[in-house]
Amino acid sequence: MSNQIDLTDRAGIITGGARGIGYAVAERYIASGARVALWDSDAAALSAAQESLRGGDRLVTCLADVSSQPSIEAAFATTLAAFGKVDILVNNAGITGPNHKTWEYSAEDFRKVIDVDLTGVFIGCKVVVPHLVANGYGRIVNVASVAGKEGNPNAPAYSAAKAGVIGLTKSLGKELAKTGVLCNCITPAAAKTDIFRQMTDEHIGFMLSKIPMGRFVEVAEIAALVAWLSSDECSFTTGAVFDITGGRSTY
Amino acid sequence: MNKIDLHGRIAVVTGGARGIGRAITERFLESGAKVAIWDSDAARMQGTVGELAGDGHRDAVIGCNADITSEMSLRGALDTTLAKFGKVDILINNAGIGGPNVTTWEYPTEEFRRVVEVDLVGVFLGCKVVVPHMIANGYGRIVNVASVAGKEGNPNAPAYSAAKAGVIGLTKSLGKELAKTGVVCNCITPAVALTEILAQGSEEHKQYMLSKIPMGRFLEVGEIGALVAWLSSEDCSFTTGAVIDITGGRATY
Numbered sequence: 001m002s003n004q005i006d007l008t009d010r011a012g013i014i015t016g017g018a019r020g021i022g023y024a025v026a027e028r029y030i031a032s033g034a035r036v037a038l039w040d041s042d043a044a045a046l047s048a049a050q051e052s053l054r055g056g057d058r059l060v061t062c063l064a065d066v067s068s069q070p071s072i073e074a075a076f077a078t079t080l081a082a083f084g085k086v087d088i089l090v091n092n093a094g095i096t097g098p099n100h101k102t103w104e105y106s107a108e109d110f111r112k113v114i115d116v117d118l119t120g121v122f123i124g125c126k127v128v129v130p131h132l133v134a135n136g137y138g139r140i141v142n143v144a145s146v147a148g149k150e151g152n153p154n155a156p157a158y159s160a161a162k163a164g165v166i167g168l169t170k171s172l173g174k175e176l177a178k179t180g181v182l183c184n185c186i187t188p189a190a191a192k193t194d195i196f197r198q199m200t201d202e203h204i205g206f207m208l209s210k211i212p213m214g215r216f217v218e219v220a221e222i223a224a225l226v227a228w229l230s231s232d233e234c235s236f237t238t239g240a241v242f243d244i245t246g247g248r249s250t251y
Numbered sequence: 252m253n254k255i256d257l258h259g260r261i262a263v264v265t266g267g268a269r270g271i272g273r274a275i276t277e278r279f280l281e282s283g284a285k286v287a288i289w290d291s292d293a294a295r296m297q298g299t300v301g302e303l304a305g306d307g308h309r310d311a312v313i314g315c316n317a318d319i320t321s322e323m324s325l326r327g328a329l330d331t332t333l334a335k336f337g338k339v340d341i342l343i344n345n346a347g348i349g350g351p352n353v354t355t356w357e358y359p360t361e362e363f364r365r366v367v368e369v370d371l372v373g374v375f376l377g378c379k380v381v382v383p384h385m386i387a388n389g390y391g392r393i394v395n396v397a398s399v400a401g402k403e404g405n406p407n408a409p410a411y412s413a414a415k416a417g418v419i420g421l422t423k424s425l426g427k428e429l430a431k432t433g434v435v436c437n438c439i440t441p442a443v444a445l446t447e448i449l450a451q452g453s454e455e456h457k458q459y460m461l462s463k464i465p466m467g468r469f470l471e472v473g474e475i476g477a478l479v480a481w482l483s484s485e486d487c488s489f490t491t492g493a494v495i496d497i498t499g500g501r502a503t504y
Contacts, residue, residue: 003256238466
């Protein structure tokens with residue numbers, strides 16, 4: 001990745017930062033001069049990430065569950081104590097839930113996916129936004145999904161939750177328009193990460209077949225876009241939805 | 252400020268003599284690209300090229316007198332560009348006119364056709380002429396400058412809104428066609444920026460557009476340059492046929 005994004009002196013939070021897309025964003029942030037707080041619910045993955053990222057004192061990790069407001073508040077307090085301030089929030093943590101037809105989907109699984117993927121994004125914003133507003137500066141990037149635009153068959157909970165993230169992003173972006181805090185979301189097509197383990201091969205094949213570019217997105221490509229959206233130079237786009245679907249999306 | 256890497260890249264910027272096109276050209280030059288400005292205002296273009304060359308970009312920027320509504324004129328500009336720089340990696344279809352502000356049913360037909368010809372057909376012709384070269388090279392970045400007017404349809408600007416909506420549609424078609432070629436094509440939908448295009452419309456219309464922007468200010472051309480530079484870089488590798496917003500919170504999709 002050849003662009004040098006300038007995140008010097010910026011401190012960013014990445015939820016679900018221990019693996020996959022979140023980890024790739026963390027790598028790119030560190031290379032861009034930022035300090036990074038990785039929030040994740042998987043202690044082992046967090047510990048491995050801390051070691052492999054080699055961020056030194058520019059990296060802190062917090063064990064946190066995005067669906068728990070007290071957990072997120074505690075992680076935020078830890079992050080502020082470490083860095084003194086936060087400029088960037090990437091709400092990336094998410095689960096897909098199983099693949100079943102809507103009418104055969106268990107209510108319990110449906111609620112779980114909504115709670116992590118939508119309510120968890122809301123909680124992250126709720127806890128961090130007042131601080132960003134008080135500082136007069138912020139960049140929020142919510143990781144939605146093309147599933148939120150299109151509604152993937154056999155993934156009703158994931159599609160609904162991600163559509164919810166898009167809606168939330170638009171509301172919040174407008175609310176923050178005059179505060180110096182910008183909020184956008186991205187809608188990636190499928191990236192080959194551990195999240196694939198939660199899906200059937202059939203569903204994975206379905207997703208690949210929808211992408212005109214004929215391949216999955218690489219996490220580094222997503223990180224490249226997120227880094228730009230987290231920078232000072234993304235200064236007049238807010239409440240917007242950024243596509244990264246290899247030509248799949250039609251709007 | 253971000254350092255976008257366009258070293259070794261050659262860009263064509265239509266309408267690059269002023270306004271948004273000039274801001275894009277400047278950012279491209281700062282990012283290490285060489286630029287061919289294609290513009291129909293020869294005098295203005297000469298002035299711009301002279302100023303930019305004087306700013307330390309001698310040999311990195313040329314001007315080609317071109318009318319984007321003429322395929323022949325564009326082919327001539329491409330020939331000149333290739334002769335000078337050897338290849339084209341980036342195409343910014345930016346040249347455009349606003350047309351007057353009149354209600355749809357009162358809009359002069361001649362003006363309607365003129366706006367559509369420059370703002371939509373001109374973009375199509377730019378793509379038609381340059382795309383085969385990019386496909387042959389297996390690499391390209393195209394950014395079409397549409398407008399939020401293309402998403403929303405501004406009252407009293409039916410020709411401009413229709414033409415820009417057309418640019419969005421064209422971008423989506425072309426993006427899909429090029430999906431496996433290494434050539435990526437997207438468009439941007441800016442809200443109103445303070446450039447000379449505003450002189451073509453009314454003060455009332457300008458205030459209408461400003462009132463629609465949650466951020467409560469005009470877009471600066473440098474902000475467009477920043478976004479377009481990223482979209483023109485190698486790092487923009489999995490987004491194509493897409494519509495990129497820059498409206499200060501105005502757009503709702």
